[in-house]
Amino acid sequence: MSATSAAGRHPEQDGHLVSESGGVRHIAVVGAGAAGTLTAMRLLQHAAADRRAALRIWLIDPEPAGRGLAFGTEAPHHLLNVPAGRMSAHRDDPDHFVRWLAEHGEPGREHDFIARGRYGRYLADSLDAASRLDGAPDLVRLHDRVVGITHQPDPAASPLRLRLASGQWLDFDAAVLALGNFAPGQGWAPPALRSAPGYLPDPWAPGALERVADDRDVLLVGTGLTMVDMALTLQRPGRVVHALSRHGLVPQPHAGTPVVVAPTPDLDGVSGLAELRRAVLRQISRCRRSHGDWRAGVDSLRPLTSALWQRLSPADQARLLDQDLRLWETHRHRIPPTSAAALRGAVDAGLVSIGRGTVVGAETAEATESGKSAETTADRLQVRLDNGRRLRVAAVLNCTGSQTDLTRVEDPLVADLLAGGLGYPAPVGGGFDTTSAGRLRPAADHAPAPLWTLGTLRRGNLLESTAIPEIRCQADDLALLLLDRSAVEQRGATARQH
Numbered sequence: 001m002s003a004t005s006a007a008g009r010h011p012e013q014d015g016h017l018v019s020e021s022g023g024v025r026h027i028a029v030v031g032a033g034a035a036g037t038l039t040a041m042r043l044l045q046h047a048a049a050d051r052r053a054a055l056r057i058w059l060i061d062p063e064p065a066g067r068g069l070a071f072g073t074e075a076p077h078h079l080l081n082v083p084a085g086r087m088s089a090h091r092d093d094p095d096h097f098v099r100w101l102a103e104h105g106e107p108g109r110e111h112d113f114i115a116r117g118r119y120g121r122y123l124a125d126s127l128d129a130a131s132r133l134d135g136a137p138d139l140v141r142l143h144d145r146v147v148g149i150t151h152q153p154d155p156a157a158s159p160l161r162l163r164l165a166s167g168q169w170l171d172f173d174a175a176v177l178a179l180g181n182f183a184p185g186q187g188w189a190p191p192a193l194r195s196a197p198g199y200l201p202d203p204w205a206p207g208a209l210e211r212v213a214d215d216r217d218v219l220l221v222g223t224g225l226t227m228v229d230m231a232l233t234l235q236r237p238g239r240v241v242h243a244l245s246r247h248g249l250v251p252q253p254h255a256g257t258p259v260v261v262a263p264t265p266d267l268d269g270v271s272g273l274a275e276l277r278r279a280v281l282r283q284i285s286r287c288r289r290s291h292g293d294w295r296a297g298v299d300s301l302r303p304l305t306s307a308l309w310q311r312l313s314p315a316d317q318a319r320l321l322d323q324d325l326r327l328w329e330t331h332r333h334r335i336p337p338t339s340a341a342a343l344r345g346a347v348d349a350g351l352v353s354i355g356r357g358t359v360v361g362a363e364t365a366e367a368t369e370s371g372k373s374a375e376t377t378a379d380r381l382q383v384r385l386d387n388g389r390r391l392r393v394a395a396v397l398n399c400t401g402s403q404t405d406l407t408r409v410e411d412p413l414v415a416d417l418l419a420g421g422l423g424y425p426a427p428v429g430g431g432f433d434t435t436s437a438g439r440l441r442p443a444a445d446h447a448p449a450p451l452w453t454l455g456t457l458r459r460g461n462l463l464e465s466t467a468i469p470e471i472r473c474q475a476d477d478l479a480l481l482l483l484d485r486s487a488v489e490q491r492g493a494t495a496r497q498h
């Protein structure tokens, strides 16, 4: 759907897509991955319920809705890491996804781990259904990228001007930044590796895996969820997939049968990292005894994680990120039992090898051995590890996960927001510094703009802010807040017109 036909806007005037009428509030959702799609969906549903016709919601992303990084894959073995029964798009209708699956020919899958591509279609379908609700406001899908935002303090003007990669700009009353996962950081990679032809800086980039030679060994740097996906995709007879990280820790599997979550403990009196570590271990071993599974204890802490994180001093937060987070995440963000079994089978068969290590240097085979033999030209990279080992591989894949340090993200919109003072990085943990409602805090001496965010971009403030169960609540809270705000601003705008 084009912006002009759906919005009834004039195509452009000197680059500016012009609003056709006064009185209509325009809200932009930038990014149509899971977070942006859920936000737009909730805005449509709540506005339809309230009969808010004088509202237009713009969902801006060059990519299709509902997919994003996690749910754009079509590989059948790239599974959700949360059972279907906990992946509803609606916080107030927990069986919604399970019902959708049943309506689409897959009944009774509550405890199953569904292919992520299927979940992407579910999200897109849910958005579509919300846009067709009786009384829903217009939804405009704009296939473009936002590259800059200006805050216009003039009360007669719309407060936000969004600049698009196409060269156009648009004015809005409020915007939600659902920018999601940025490409992985490169800081760990020696310069010689970064410039090597066999180096893949982002294995999720479209077509990246097509550059990996068919049957040669490869190295995956990082041993988290992306490594599991890549190892299962690339493993085959005749090739060894090496995977390594500083700690060598791999995500734990979900239990084969559902585990009853233990009650949330009372950790109100806990202060400081040392005490928190003891309290967490106590809770996990207590739950292992009472419920027969450590997972019951880990999951019981989920509702408290953000509050416990926020209670730590910045120094303790930095220590937690450095010393505890990886271990916590491998127990907290688990993989489906089938993925764990497939990985274990590949390791046992010698097709995948997982260990500890750091890359300290790299040379292309041509540079070291003049590229004379067939073997050296195919296995182009020789990688040196901190333990003195050398690996000869055709490709090195950066599986270290999304870059969360905004000062290192190579993204024009983020750079523009930081340079313009509309937002600044959270002091520890990545993402933007935000209020408790997810509004961007401006840099000193700048007025707060009507800009909100959710998901990964709130990691520094919340720590746990990347999975659907958290994101769907944030999206719903934001939609409610923005609609109330729209009502307030509508009254202000009407007053101005009189």
Ligand SMILES: Cc1cc2nc3c(=O)[nH]c(=O)nc-3n(C[C@H](O)[C@H](O)[C@H](O)COP(=O)(O)OP(=O)(O)OC[C@H]3O[C@@H](n4cnc5c(N)ncnc54)[C@H](O)[C@@H]3O)c2cc1C
Binding pocket: 030, 031, 032, 033, 034, 035, 036, 060, 061, 062, 063, 067, 068, 069, 070, 071, 079, 080, 081, 082, 116, 144, 145, 146, 147, 178, 179, 180, 181, 182, 225, 226, 229, 413, 454, 455, 456, 466, 467, 468, 469, 471
């Ligand atoms: C491989 C992987 C698997 C995962 N599996 C699960 C799972 O099974 N269950 C679960 O709960 N969570 C999972 N997660 C966590 C996941 O991060 C979230 O669930 C969710 O997908 C995040 O969605 P998002 O919209 O915030 O980000 P993204 O998926 O990264 O989407 C962001 C979107 O914003 C767009 N965008 C960015 N900048 C701009 C701009 N300037 N202008 C316009 N558009 C822009 C991008 O094109 C993209 O479409 C997984 C994550 C990964 C990386």
